[in-house]
Amino acid sequence: MKKTPGQIDMPSKDTLLALYLSMLRIRLFEEKIVALYPEQEMKCPVHLCIGQEAIAAGVCLNLKKEDYVFSNHRGHGHALAKGARMAPLLAEFYGKTTGCSKGRGGSMHIIDVENGVLGTSAIVGGGIPMGVGAALASKMKREDRVTVIFFGDGASEEGVFYESFNFAALKKLPVVFMCENNFYATNSPQDARQAVCKIASSAAAFDAHGVCIDGNDVVEVYKASKTAITRARSGKGPSLIEAKTYRWKGHVGPEADYEKGCRPKEELVEWIEKCPLKAFKSYLVDNGVFLPEGLEKAAKGINKELTEAVRFAKDSPYPQASELLNHVYAPSRSSSGL
C-alpha cells in the first residue's frame, strides 16, 4: 500500500473498513478449507484464491446486490465478496442438500442467484460469454444492472474471450471483463503461453477501456473497477481490467506447489511479502485510520459466521441416493401451451 495518508481521492473510512473485512472474510474462509481439507470430508477439488482476495473485494464493493457476477473454478472469493453466505458454500463443498447447488456442484460450481451470482463454470472461459449474455439481457430489459466477469490470465487465451469482447463492445453492453492475472494457468507460466503478456491491451483492439493494475492493492482495484463499472452503468460499454496478483496455493488443493517443482519457492516468498491483506492492514493502522483492536473487533463477526458455517455444513444431511435424477430438467411447461 503505497498511498500517502490524507490523499484526497482515498475512499471513505467506511469503505476502507468494508474492503478490509471483505478481504479478510475471504482469507479466513479459504484458510478454514485448508485446515479442514485433510479430514477428507470435503470430497471435491478446491481451487483456493489465497493471495488474490483484493480483486474480488475491491470489485464487488462497487456492485449492487442486483448486479451480476460470473466466475470460474476459483470462485469462492467472488461469491463471498458479492454477498454469498459462507454456510451454503461450505455445505456445497461437503456435498450436502443444504449446499448452494444442493450437493450437485461442489466447489467448482457455486451459485447464489439472490446475490447475482448466476453460476460458475469450470471450463476455462466458459463463463465469459454467459456474462456478456446476462449484460445483453439487462440492456434489453432496460434494467440498471452491471455484469462483472472474473476470469484468469489463462482464460484470456481462449477464443471465446475475444469473440465475447467484440460482441460486448459492438452492442455497448454494461459489462466489465475482470482478468485476474496470477501469471499461471495450472503450472504453465504466462510467457510460455502468450506472445505479448499485456492482457489489458486487448481492449484497444475493440476501442474499449482497458487498464492494467496492481491486483494486490485493494484500493487500486476498488478505484479502477469503480471507473469501469460507472462506465458500464452509463452506457459507455465494456471495459477490461487486468489485475496482477499471485496465488499462494497450488492450482488445486490446500498445499503450496513449489515442492512439486511447479514454481520456484522464492517467487512465492516474494509474493507473500506482498500480501494484499497485510499491506492494507498496515496502511490502515500506520496511518491511524483504525486501531488494530478496532479491526480485530470488527472481524469478530466473520469468525462467528465461519464457525457457524462449518457446523452447518457438517451437520447438514446428504442428499438421498434416490434424488440422483432430480433437477436434470426444469418442470416442462410446454404442454400448457404457453
Next chain:
Amino acid sequence: MPWTKIYGNRTEFEKAGGERAGLRGLTYKDALLEAATQMLETDDRVMILGEGVDDAGGVFGTTKDLHKKFGRGRVMDTPLAENALTGVALGAAIAGMRPIFVHMRVDFLPLTMDQIMNHAAKWHYMFGGAVCVPLTVRSIIGRGWGSAAQHSQSLQAVFAHIPGLKVVMPANPYDAKGLLRASVYDGNPVIFIEHRWLYEHMGHVPKEAYTVPLGKGIVRRKGGDVTIVALSLMVFEAMQAADILSKDGIEAEVIDLRTVKPMDKKLILESLMKTGRLVVADTGWMDCGVGAEVAATAAEDGFSCLKAPVIRIALPECPTPAGHVLEKEFYPGKDRIVEAVKKTLALK
C-alpha cells in the same frame, strides 16, 4: 496371452508371478509414455502438444520429461485455445506431421468440436482422398472426488457418431501402448480416450514397439452362458463380475471392444451365437450410446440367436453430481453387471 490379465496395481501383479513369470510389468500410464517415447525417438514427424505436457507432472506421467528428451520444439505446451490448436494440429497433420494432441479431460474436447467434426473428420472424404489426416487426440475420463459435471464426462458416443473419425478406448497397459502407436500411424483422425482410474493398472507390456490393430475387439475371458461387451474401465469391472458369476456356476464371455469406431461387430456376433445373451457395460450415458449401438447390432444381425432381451449398463440420465453420496449412486460397477447377467439368464 499374458496381457489379457490386468492387475489393479503392482502388488497384485507381483502376487500373480510378476517378473518371475517372465512378464514385464508396466502401468497404463507408463505404457502410454513408452509408446510416445518410442515414436518420438524414431519418427521426426511425431509431435506432442497440449496444455501442460511439459509440466512437472507431465499429464499424470504420460508425457513426463519428454520435453527434456526431445525439446519443447516437439513436445509443446500450448495456450488455452483448444479449438484453434486442434486446427493447428490438423493443419500440421495434413502438411506431413503426426501430431498427438493431449487433453487432461474429455470434457475439454467439446471446445475442439468444430475442428474435429467439421474439419478433421471430413478432410479426407471431402476432397476425394487427396490428403490424409494422421491426427491423434488423446483425452482422459475423470472420475471421483467431486470431479462433477464438467470434469468427468465419457463422450465416446458423441465422436463415434461421426463418419471419418475413429474412436479408441484402451482398457489395459498392453493395449494402451499398442493402440496409441496404431492410432498415430493409422492416417486417420483418432479420438483416443483413456480412463484416469486405469492409470495405475499394471499388466504385461513388451519393450519393443508394436501395434494393436484399430477396429479389433478381443475376448478377455471365455464363457458360454452370456456375453458381456465392455470398454475401458468397464472391462475391469466386467472381469471382476465374471469371476463372481463363475462362483455361481455362470460362465460369462467378456469382450473388450478396444475400438468403439469402427466397432468389431463380427466378434460380438460370434460370441452371441454361442451364448444368446448380451449385457453391455459402457462408461458413458445410455441414450444413443455405445450400448445402443451394440444392442442394435444384436437386434439387426444377431436377432435369431438372441435368447433374451439385451441389457445395457450405462450412466444414469443426469450430469455427474459432485457430492459423494450421489456420485457413488451415479457409477455402475461389477455388482450391476452381475445383477444384469442374472437377470438376462432368468429371462426367456
